[in-house]
Amino acid sequence: MNSFGIRFRFTTFGESHGKALGCVVDGVPAGLELDEAFIQSELDRRKPGKTKFETARKEDDAVEILSGVFEGKTTGTPIAMVIFNKNQKSKDYSNIKDVFRPGHADFTYFHKYGIRDYRGGGRSSARETAARVAAGAVAKLMLKELGVEFFSGISEIDGIEAENFDYEYAKKSEIFALDSQMEAAQKEAVLRAKNAHDSVGGVVRVLIKNAPVGLGEPMYYKLDAVLADAMMGINAVKAVEIGDGCLSSKSRGSQNNDQIRSNGFTSNHAGGILGGIGNGEDIVLNVYFKPTPSIFQKQHTITTSGEEVDFELKGRHDPCVAIRGSVVAESMAALVIADMVLLNMGRTIEGVKNYYKG
Template identity: 50%
Template sequence: MSGSILGDIFKISTWGESHGKGLGVVVDGCPAGVEISEEDIQKDLDRRKPGQSPFTTPRKEGDKIEILSGVFQGRTTGAPISMIIFNKNQKSKDYSALKDVYRPAQSDYSYDLKYGFRDHRGSGRASGRETAARVAAGAIARKILAALNVKITAYTSSIGPIKADPKNYNEDYIMNNFLYMPDPVALEKAEEYLRNLIADNNSSGGTIECTVKNIPEGLGDPVFDKCEALLARAIMSIGAVKGVEFGRGFKAAEMTGYEHNDFYRYNEGEINKVTNNAGGTLGGITDGSDILLKAAVKPTPSIEKTQQAVNKSGENIDLSIHGRHDPVIVPRAVVVVEAMVALTLVDLLLKNMTSRIEYIKNVYKK
C-alpha cells in the first residue's frame, strides 16, 4: 500500500491503524534548530482527540505524543523526527459483526476490490484516527511558519444548514466552544441542530474555513505544482473532505470578470489588491495577500439510523451501526485542516529558496 507520504523536501510519512497498537509519523527534511517539545505538539493533538464533548465519539484516547528521534535538548537536530501515539482505548469487538458487511459511504467495498483484504477494525488506514499523526507533524510545520510570523486560523463555518455569519465573527470565540465556531448566535443553533440529529441516530456534515496571514509571496510553481493545487491535494487527502475552494470559489462561476477581478492600487510605494477574490494566489503563486480556502466535510457515515447495505454473501441487509462514532466530524477536523495547510506551505517555502540565484547567494556568499 503506497500513498502515505506527503511533501518533497519537508516530507512526512504516516503509519498505523485505528485499532492497532499505535500510530505515528516520520518527518524528514525538517531544518535543524527548530524549538519543539512534546508539550507544543500535544496542544494541537488535544484539539483533535476524541471524547471531549457531546458532539464527538466517546472513545477515550489521551493521544499522548512521544518523540522518539530527531529532537535533542528541545531543538530539532536535522535528523528524521519520529513520533508515536499509542492506542489505549480501542474496542475491536465493536466491529466483529461488521467484518463481512459493506457499510454505506465507507471504504469497505473499495478496499476489498483493490486489496482483496482489509482491516475491518475501525476501517484500518481509512480511519479518521490516522489524522492524529498528521496533526503531530503539522505542529512542527506550524513552529517553522511562526518563525516567519505566518498565522494559520481555521474554524467551523457551518454545521449542516447552520452558517456562521461573517458579521458576528469573533476569532477569540473559536477556541472557547466545542464546535470551534466564531459566531455565538450560529453556535447555539448548530448545537440544537446536532442534538436533534443525535436523537434521530443521524449525523451532520459542514464546512471549515481557513485563513493564512503573512504568507510570503512567490510560493508555488506554474502548471502542476500551483500553490492552490498542492493545498487542494493536501486538504482532499483528509478522508471526510469532499470539496475545496479558494477565494470566492464556486461563487466565481456566477460572477462577471469585472466583479471577480482583484483590482490593483499603489499605496505608499507598494502594490495592493483592492479585493481578494482569488484567495491569495495568481497563476498558482502566492502574491502576499491572505490565502483563503474552504473545505466541505461530509456527514459521519457510521450512524445507528437503519440503512440499506449488503454483505459478502451477496445478501441485502438492513444495517444499524452501533459503537462510538462522531455525530459530526467537522470540529475535530479543524486542526487537521490547519496541519495540512502548514505542512504544504513549509514544503513550498523550502522549495522556493532555490527559485532565484540571489536566494542561494544569500545563504552561501561570504
C-alpha cells in the first residue's frame, strides 16, 4: 500500500536513512512540458535545514528524473524520480536502537513487522514526503494547463492564530506564515519550544483556486473524502476541515448555506465542495498537525523486549512539523485534484463523443 490515486497514480519508495527515496508517477498524459526546475523548486520549499525553525539535518533533496520524459515532454509512460539521501547520521539514533519513542510510529511498526528500523524511523519518517512533493509538482504542472492553482501556509502555531490569509506573504516567510502580524509571535513560540527541548503543533491552510465544477465522485470517491484521506495520510496530521469544518456543526442552516446568484455563490462556508463534488468555488482545507514526537526531554518508554526505561533522545528534529508540512499538504491536494480531473472526463456521453469524434 505505497500507492495513491486511480487515474493519476503515484507510488513512493525509500527510507529516511536508506540510499535514496523517490516515486513513480503513472497516468500523466503525454505531451506535458515537464519543467524540472519547477519540480526542484517545490522540493526546495520542503527540504530540511533551511532555517532555525526546522531540523538541522541538511539535505539538498536534488531530484533526478529517470524516465517518462523525452525532449522535455512527458511520454505517457511512468515518470520515475529519485532523491539520494546525503546527510544521514544513523548514529544519532543509536541510543534509541532498542526503545520506542513515545508519539512516533516505532512501537506500531515493530509490532506490525517485527523489525526495528531505528535509523530515523525508516519508512515512517516524513522524509518520504519529499517523494510526494516531487509527484505533486508533476500534478501541479498538469493542472496549470487548466488554470488550477494551489497555495498553502501556516495559519496557527501553538494556538497563535492567523487573522488574515496572505498566501503571497507565506511564500516569502521563513515559517510560511499567512499572517505577517502573527508571524513574530508564531516564530517565538517555535523557538521557545525548541529551547525547552520540546515541540509545538500547528495548522496549515490549503487553498485550491479555479478547480473545475464537477470534480469528485458522488458516492465512494467524494472529493472531500479523498482530500481528507490524502491529508490524514500525511505524517503527524490529526484532523482536517473542509471549509468551515467543525464550526458548521455549531451554526444554523440560515448561516451555513451559501446563497446562489447567477454569477456564483455569495459565500463559501462549504469550502468549495457540495455532495462530494466540487462546486467551482475556492476549495479550502485546514490541516491540523500535532507537535513533533521526537523531543529532547526525559521520557518513559519500553524496550523491544518490554523492559521499562527512561531515555533522552539525541539527534536532529523539526520543532514544529506543520511548517514543512505545509508544502506537503499542498502537494497532496494537487495529487487528488489531478486524479479527479482525469476521472471526471468520462462523466457524460457528450464528453466521450467530443473526445473520440471531435
